Amino acid sequence: MIGRKKKQQAVQVPAAERGQNAVRDVPRPEPQRTVTRFGHGSRVPGWDDAADLTKDPAEIPDPATTPVDAALRAEIEAHMAKYPDFRSAAIPALAAAQRHHGWCSPEAIEQAACIMRLTPGYLSAVATFYDMLETQPVGKHRVYICTNISCSLCGADELMARMLQEVGDDPDFNVRSFECLGACDIAPMASVNDIYVGPVSLEDVPVLVEQIRAGTPPLPGKQLHLRRCVDPGAAS
Numbered sequence: 001m002i003g004r005k006k007k008q009q010a011v012q013v014p015a016a017e018r019g020q021n022a023v024r025d026v027p028r029p030e031p032q033r034t035v036t037r038f039g040h041g042s043r044v045p046g047w048d049d050a051a052d053l054t055k056d057p058a059e060i061p062d063p064a065t066t067p068v069d070a071a072l073r074a075e076i077e078a079h080m081a082k083y084p085d086f087r088s089a090a091i092p093a094l095a096a097a098q099r100h101h102g103w104c105s106p107e108a109i110e111q112a113a114c115i116m117r118l119t120p121g122y123l124s125a126v127a128t129f130y131d132m133l134e135t136q137p138v139g140k141h142r143v144y145i146c147t148n149i150s151c152s153l154c155g156a157d158e159l160m161a162r163m164l165q166e167v168g169d170d171p172d173f174n175v176r177s178f179e180c181l182g183a184c185d186i187a188p189m190a191s192v193n194d195i196y197v198g199p200v201s202l203e204d205v206p207v208l209v210e211q212i213r214a215g216t217p218p219l220p221g222k223q224l225h226l227r228r229c230v231d232p233g234a235a236s
């Protein structure tokens with residue numbers, strides 16, 4: 001019922017204020033904000049693009065004409081060695097190629113396919129399915145703002161708009177919305193270059209962007225992995 005006018009709800013009154021089992025109707029304020037669902041392009045891009053049937057079937061790239069950086073080759077081969085079926089290494093191989101090239105460019109996919117002895121089309125199908133594999137050029141700083149339900153109810157849409165405004169057209173930033181990042185208890189939250197921070201306020205945004213640009217830790221006081229926990233080794 002998000003975004004719709006709600007009926008007034010009965011609220012349980014604390015025992016000290018009520019008689020035995022008494023329930024009093026207390027009016028709650030009307031919700032003012034409409035939460036946009038999927039309005040930020042947070043769905044996986046390209047999921048409804050049809051295959052181009054006019055293209056020739058792809059071939060496995062020839063190692064003789066496909067130069068690959070030695071470190072990238074070693075990393076992908078190490079991933080392939082971990083699995084009974086080497087194709088299970090498709091995701092880590094693409095992630096390695098993405099780290100090396102900045103994104104899953106046609107060249108990156110070609111090189112990974114050459115090492116894995118697969119067609120580029122096979123790996124493209126994987127790269128276009130998983131939305132942390134980028135098939136378009138992106139900025140090097142990854143800022144993923146969760147806009148799923150818990151975070152949206154806590155102001156993620158405003159946070160997203162404020163972040164986009166602060167970053168402007170800086171090509172070093174890859175700011176995007178994300179479906180639940182699994183840290184709803186710190187909503188609204190964001191993943192900043194793989195570090196979870198939250199709750200992120202609108203006032204935090206200029207500070208956060210400055211820290212990212214300076215290469216310093218993002219919002220140190222709000223990093224999830226530094227929170228106190230029953231596990232004494234968690235913060236280390």
Ligand code: FES
Pocket residue numbers: 146147148149150151152180181182183184185187189
């Ligand atoms: S809804 Fe944002 S982390 Fe779960």
